[in-house]
Amino acid sequence: MADGFFFQALIYLASAVLCVPIAKKLGLSSILGYLFAGIIIGPYVLGLIGQEGQDIMHFAEFGVVMMLFLIGLELDPHKFWRMRRIIIGMGTLQVLGTTAVLFIACSFVLRWEWQATLAISLALTLSSTAIVMQTMKEKGLTKTSMGRSSFAILLFQDIAVIPIMAVLPLLADGAVENKEAGQSLISHLGWLQAPIVLGTIGMVYVGGRLIIIPLLHIVARTRLQELFTASALLLVMGVSYMMQLVGLSPALGAFMAGLVLANSEFRHELEGDIAPFKGLLLGLFFIGVGASINFHLIMADPAFIIIFCTIFNIIKFFVLLAVGKIYKKSSDQNILFAFALSQAGEFGFVILAFATQLNLMATELANQMMAVIALSMIGTPFLLIINEKWIDPFFGVKEKQPKNNYDSIDEKNDVIIAGFGNFGSTIGRLLKTNGIPATVLDMDSDRVDSLRKMGFKVYYGDASRLELLKAAGCENAKLFIAAIDNPRVNLQVVEMIKKHFPNLKVLARARNRSDAFELVDMGVNDFYRENMYSAVHLGVDALVELGHRRYTATRQGQRFIKYDEQAIFRLAEKRHDKKAFLMTALEEIEMQEQLLKNDLYAQLGANDHAWQSADLRKEAEEE
Amino acid sequence: MSNKILILFAHPLFEKSNANSVLTRNIPDSPNITFHDLYQEYPDFDIDMKREQELLYNHNIIIWHHPMYWYSCPPLLKQWIDIVLEHGWAYGKEGFALKGKLLLQTITTGGRKENYSATGRDRFTIQQLLEPFCQTAKVCNMHYLPPFVVHGTHSMTEEGYEKNGKLYAQVLDYLVNNPINPEELAEFHYFNDWFKTKNG
Numbered sequence: 112m113a114d115g116f117f118f119q120a121l122i123y124l125a126s127a128v129l130c131v132p133i134a135k136k137l138g139l140s141s142i143l144g145y146l147f148a149g150i151i152i153g154p155y156v157l158g159l160i161g162q163e164g165q166d167i168m169h170f171a172e173f174g175v176v177m178m179l180f181l182i183g184l185e186l187d188p189h190k191f192w193r194m195r196r197i198i199i200g201m202g203t204l205q206v207l208g209t210t211a212v213l214f215i216a217c218s219f220v221l222r223w224e225w226q227a228t229l230a231i232s233l234a235l236t237l238s239s240t241a242i243v244m245q246t247m248k249e250k251g252l253t254k255t256s257m258g259r260s261s262f263a264i265l266l267f268q269d270i271a272v273i274p275i276m277a278v279l280p281l282l283a284d285g286a287v288e289n290k291e292a293g294q295s296l297i298s299h300l301g302w303l304q305a306p307i308v309l310g311t312i313g314m315v316y317v318g319g320r321l322i323i324i325p326l327l328h329i330v331a332r333t334r335l336q337e338l339f340t341a342s343a344l345l346l347v348m349g350v351s352y353m354m355q356l357v358g359l360s361p362a363l364g365a366f367m368a369g370l371v372l373a374n375s376e377f378r379h380e381l382e383g384d385i386a387p388f389k390g391l392l393l394g395l396f397f398i399g400v401g402a403s404i405n406f407h408l409i410m411a412d413p414a415f416i417i418i419f420c421t422i423f424n425i426i427k428f429f430v431l432l433a434v435g436k437i438y439k440k441s442s443d444q445n446i447l448f449a450f451a452l453s454q455a456g457e458f459g460f461v462i463l464a465f466a467t468q469l470n471l472m473a474t475e476l477a478n479q480m481m482a483v484i485a486l487s488m489i490g491t492p493f494l495l496i497i498n499e500k501w502i503d504p505f506f507g508v509k510e511k512q513p514k515n516n517y518d519s520i521d522e523k524n525d526v527i528i529a530g531f532g533n534f535g536s537t538i539g540r541l542l543k544t545n546g547i548p549a550t551v552l553d554m555d556s557d558r559v560d561s562l563r564k565m566g567f568k569v570y571y572g573d574a575s576r577l578e579l580l581k582a583a584g585c586e587n588a589k590l591f592i593a594a595i596d597n598p599r600v601n602l603q604v605v606e607m608i609k610k611h612f613p614n615l616k617v618l619a620r621a622r623n624r625s626d627a628f629e630l631v632d633m634g635v636n637d638f639y640r641e642n643m644y645s646a647v648h649l650g651v652d653a654l655v656e657l658g659h660r661r662y663t664a665t666r667q668g669q670r671f672i673k674y675d676e677q678a679i680f681r682l683a684e685k686r687h688d689k690k691a692f693l694m695t696a697l698e699e700i701e702m703q704e705q706l707l708k709n710d711l712y713a714q715l716g717a718n719d720h721a722w723q724s725a726d727l728r729k730e731a732e733e734e
Numbered sequence: 735m736s737n738k739i740l741i742l743f744a745h746p747l748f749e750k751s752n753a754n755s756v757l758t759r760n761i762p763d764s765p766n767i768t769f770h771d772l773y774q775e776y777p778d779f780d781i782d783m784k785r786e787q788e789l790l791y792n793h794n795i796i797i798w799h800h801p802m803y804w805y806s807c808p809p810l811l812k813q814w815i816d817i818v819l820e821h822g823w824a825y826g827k828e829g830f831a832l833k834g835k836l837l838l839q840t841i842t843t844g845g846r847k848e849n850y851s852a853t854g855r856d857r858f859t860i861q862q863l864l865e866p867f868c869q870t871a872k873v874c875n876m877h878y879l880p881p882f883v884v885h886g887t888h889s890m891t892e893e894g895y896e897k898n899g900k901l902y903a904q905v906l907d908y909l910v911n912n913p914i915n916p917e918e919l920a921e922f923h924y925f926n927d928w929f930k931t932k933n934g
Binding site (some may be wrong): 579666669670673726727730 | 778780812822826827
């Protein structure tokens with residue numbers, strides 16, 4: 112019983128709960144936390160989980176499937192169609208290029224059979240959708256040019272798994288040992304396979320439209336939340352299973368199901384229901400990868416594995432770099448893109464397992480390659496950190512100097528805006544229409560390019576770097592507007608400014624109250640809570656809808672803002688009285704209650720008696 | 735004892751007013767003079783009544799300084815009057831907070847002095863047009879002084895602006911340092927005229 116389900120679950124959850132926050136605290140991505148959790152509880156360190164690791168992997172791969180479902184949901188078919196050129200173009204270049212270079216390199220150096228070499232090259236060319244998508248989400252890169260290209264290539268790779276799996280049996284020159292696993296129901300049907308596959312894809316599309324959406328309507332009408340969640344899971348699992356039956360990748364099936372539902376009204380509902388499962392299962396997946404690294408195998412011949420892994424990563428890196436160059440990416444984005452996709456991924460495991468069953472290579476070689484894949488997956492987050500810390504800054508500074516000589520321009524603007532997303536650009540536009548030029552700092556090089564064309568003075572790069580702040584003229588500027596999308600980075604930048612340019616006036620964007628508290632702590636009194644002003648605006652409109660006069664409602668709204676802005680300073684102090692290090696949920700609720708209670712006593716409306724004739728009438732009656 | 739002056743300045747387009755930029759620039763830098771730019775303080779028209787009453791309480795000469803807009807004051811000053819001069823505080827059976835304080839209006843107009851007469855373009859004299867303000871002051875038990883007026887700002891030369899600026903500075907300086915007897919001024923249409931007789 113001790114080895115039972117609960118004990119296993121306990122180990123997995125505990126390792127994740129311990130390792131992930133540590134990784135986050137160290138500034139690493141959560142993926143690394145999961146991977147190390149896996150290594151620690153795996154058979155080579157603590158040995159808490161053993162061969163069950165394999166079963167867990169099958170289950171956890173479902174996390175990847177769900178992720179693709181969600182990607183499909185977010186990407187409606189029109190957008191998909193518009194991206195088709197870069198998906199197919201970049202994808203083909205990457206997959207064929209990497210396979211070719213790897214194949215040639217391995218053929219020259221290592222004496223494997225050509226079939227094995229080809230299978231390994233194909234397996235290694237596929238990057239890890241799970242790692243890359245998750246990392247990009249954590250770093251907020253999905254909307255950048257690098258994010259779009261990475262997404263296109265990953266999508267192509269997910270599709271490419273199908274032909275690869277189809278080609279592998281042909282390599283086995285007839286002597287295939289047809290074992291049960293990995294083979295689909297229909298693989299013995301020969302030429303019929305193709306129409307059946309196409310038919311299934313068509314069925315998913317038509318079935319989604321005609322059966323699933325009406326079915327979801329019926330389920331939604333029952334108003335049972337958990338039933339809806341169950342239907343969502345059933346949908347993903349059902350489509351994935353069907354795809355597997357006809358020999359397609361389950362991830363691709365899920366992606367298609369997502370695409371079909373992307374335009375339906377259930378899109379957001381489904382997203383919300385699946386997201387928590389996806390997160391957990393992905394975590395489990397990463398733990399599984401960590402646990403499945405065979406350290407005995409690595410220790411038996413560490414030099415081979417490590418050198419092979421390094422060289423393979425380098426090859427893939429340069430192929431990606433070349434692809435990026437062909438598609439005219441700016442150098443910083445291109446390097447980031449090449450680093451991010453340079454690892455091998457989860458589909459590599461699948462292909463290697465399949466190839467072993469087909470007797471294309473020795474089991475030992477396959478296991479070594481699996482270790483290589485796992486190692487390269489673990490390496491990715493580190494490579495990105497190296498890029499972020501040492502390579503990217505170098506590029507940022509270098510890129511702008513030769514181009515337009517920005518540093519030597521003696522005219523310095525009074526206003527510096529960090530972050531030119533939705534928020535920052537609104538401010539920039541308002542200033543510009545009033546004839547006030549601003550210097551802009553932004554991380555997105557594509558945006559930087561177009562801003563320069565529009566006549567803004569723009570510095571590319573991470574605004575939390577001191578050299579960049581100096582180059583942008585923080586020493587002589589009058590106003591610094593911190594408007595970066597990512598609240599964490601924004602606070603870092605403000606901290607930097609406060610420390611090195613104490614006389615520079617800072618106006619800072621804050622996402623919410625707790626951001627505002629941190630700004631109060633840093634001595635910034637001018638912060639603007641994104642949610643605050645639009646929420647009050649909505650509240651005012653609500654008052655109007657309920658019969659208040661628009662003028663009265665607007666005054667109440669203005670007063671509410673004034674009152675709330677004063678209250679936040681009091682609350683910021685109070686927060687420290689309690690010596691609380693973390694804003695817990697409980698505290699948040701308590702604070703909310705206190706604010707509401709104070710509002711009752713504040714009697715927003717009763718401060719002046721203008722236009723009230725009651726007193727006048729009373730006095731007139733007395734006379 | 736010197737007088738304490740509160741200048742309630744109301745101009746929606748201060749940036750473009752040559753006359754008022756000169757006038758305000760010439761306000762003496764004195765602890766006895768408080769310059770209070772209403773459009774700067776209350777861009778959203780949400781006047782803080784308590785604060786304004788406090789300011790009134792702490793000064794004994796109040797100046798409404800504004801351009802003549804459509805024979806009246808800019809809207810924010812009217813809003814100020816509506817909100818701050820509260821019943822039971824400024825007027826009414828129990829409202830005596832402003833009793834005995836002096837009220838002076840500093841007015842700038844584009845039109846020339848001749849226009850403001852029964853036969854002129856504007857048909858009424860400045861004093862007639864300002865009657866509602868005068869009456870407001872009376873209801874609040876204040877002494878209403880004849881207005882200080884700068885006419886013809888549209889066609890004024892640089893020297894003209896400067897001359898008026900200097901004059902305003904002298905007027906304010908005089909108001910701070912001398913006791914004012916409202917009855918002495920009752921004969922005059924403009925504060926400017928009385929001030930001339932006073933200072934030769």
